[in-house]
Amino acid sequence: MDGSLSLPNPSVSRRQLLNFFTGAIVAATASAALYPGTKFFVPPAETTDADGSILAKDQLGHPIPASQILDEPTGTRALIAGLAGEPTYLTVKEDGTLDSMGIVNNCTHLGCTFPWNPVDQQFQCPCHGSRYDAQGSVERGPANRPLKLVHVQVKDNYIWISPWTEIDPRTGEKAWWV
Numbered sequence: 001m002d003g004s005l006s007l008p009n010p011s012v013s014r015r016q017l018l019n020f021f022t023g024a025i026v027a028a029t030a031s032a033a034l035y036p037g038t039k040f041f042v043p044p045a046e047t048t049d050a051d052g053s054i055l056a057k058d059q060l061g062h063p064i065p066a067s068q069i070l071d072e073p074t075g076t077r078a079l080i081a082g083l084a085g086e087p088t089y090l091t092v093k094e095d096g097t098l099d100s101m102g103i104v105n106n107c108t109h110l111g112c113t114f115p116w117n118p119v120d121q122q123f124q125c126p127c128h129g130s131r132y133d134a135q136g137s138v139e140r141g142p143a144n145r146p147l148k149l150v151h152v153q154v155k156d157n158y159i160w161i162s163p164w165t166e167i168d169p170r171t172g173e174k175a176w177w178v
């Protein structure tokens with residue numbers, strides 16, 4: 001025993017330090033590369049108003065200015081991402097405002113999405129042929145329930161969507177989805 005203290009080998013310390021910095025650089029590079037990918041899979045947070053309304057967004061998750069939809073001709077049905085991301089039709093009325101009633105694009109037969117047919121003035125489901133009028137009432141089955149409704153409001157040029165929990169004005173009865 002020589003009584004000397006065992007000091008770390010300086011060359012090992014330098015190697016450890018180098019390994020640490022190399023690891024940190026690799027981790028930072030990987031994070032930077034993965035961030036856009038992970039961000040893509042994480043849905044954007046919903047913007048909620050004091051009354052529980054959510055901000056309508058386009059399919060990329062960007063809020064849609066009301067003026068962008070109101071620039072379209074009257075009678076236009078514009079598709080937006082509504083409550084829980086459900087695709088929802090908004091209607092530009094004859095007076096150039098947005099209809100306060102939005103129609104959820106989810107067929108009440110088996111849930112297909114469907115286009116608006118401006119010639120027939122109907123929502124026409126391509127899956128099994130159900131047809132709905134402009135307000136979402138069934139004109140032809142197999143669907144036997146009207147389309148879901150939501151409330152639509154414009155505030156400060158943005159569109160806000162909230163659940164429809166009252167009587168369904170098309171049937172005069174309690175809304176079936178409540």
Ligand code: FES
Nearest residue numbers: 107109110125128
């Ligand atoms: S899902 Fe629309 S008619 Fe069947």
